[in-house]
Amino acid sequence: MQEKRIAVFCGSKSGSDPLFEQDAKALGRLMAERNITLVYGGGNKGLMGAVANSVMEGGGKVIGVIPELLLAWEHQHESITELHVVSDMHTRKKMMYDLCDMAVVLPGGNGTLDELFEMLTWNTLQIHNKKIILLNTAGFYDTLVTHLQAMWQKGFLYENWQERLLVYDTPAAAISAFY
Structure with missing residues (x-):
C-alpha cells in the first residue's frame, strides 16, 4: 500500500x-492516527510548528521542505x-506539491495565500489534479470564500472554484475528504 501524504x-x-x-x-493528531504523512514548510514556529509537533507526538511521519532563505x-x-533544505520558495512549493496526495490550507498570511492560489492555478491548468481543502477555522476564510464567489460570478474564473477548492470548518471534516 502506498504511503498517504497531505501537504499542509x-x-x-x-x-x-x-x-x-x-x-x-x-x-x-488525526493525521498521525490515520498514518498520513505530513508534508509541510519545515518550520518550528506558529501553526507550522503546532501541526508538525502534533503529528510527531502521535508517532506519525513529518517531511519538511524549507528554503535556505527561511532557515x-x-x-x-x-x-x-525528514527535512529538505531547498534553494528557493518556488522549489519548496513544487517539491511539496510533488510529495503530497492532497493539500489542506489552514489560516496563515501572504505565503499561505500564495501557496493556495498557486495550487488552485496549477489545478486549473491541469498541471496536477490534487484535492485542495480550505480549513475555515473560526470563519477565518469567510471573506476569501466570498471573494472567490464574486470572481466566479463576475466571469473571471474558467470553472466554478468549488470544483477545485473544498471548504470545511473542522479538522475531522478536512481529513474525511481524503478518503
Whole structure:
C-alpha cells in the first residue's frame, strides 16, 4: 500500500485566535492516527510548528521542505522525520506539491495565500489534479470564500472554484475528504 501524504500550508505565526492552533494540533493528531504523512514548510514556529509537533507526538511521519532563505526566519524543525533544505520558495512549493496526495490550507498570511492560489492555478491548468481543502477555522476564510464567489460570478474564473477548492470548518471534516 502506498504511503498517504497531505501537504499542509499554514502560518509561521499562530494568529490571534487560540482556535487556530487548536485546529492545527487536532489535524496533526488525526493525521498521525490515520498514518498520513505530513508534508509541510519545515518550520518550528506558529501553526507550522503546532501541526508538525502534533503529528510527531502521535508517532506519525513529518517531511519538511524549507528554503535556505527561511532557515532562521521560520526556525527549521530539528525533530522531524525528514527535512529538505531547498534553494528557493518556488522549489519548496513544487517539491511539496510533488510529495503530497492532497493539500489542506489552514489560516496563515501572504505565503499561505500564495501557496493556495498557486495550487488552485496549477489545478486549473491541469498541471496536477490534487484535492485542495480550505480549513475555515473560526470563519477565518469567510471573506476569501466570498471573494472567490464574486470572481466566479463576475466571469473571471474558467470553472466554478468549488470544483477545485473544498471548504470545511473542522479538522475531522478536512481529513474525511481524503478518503
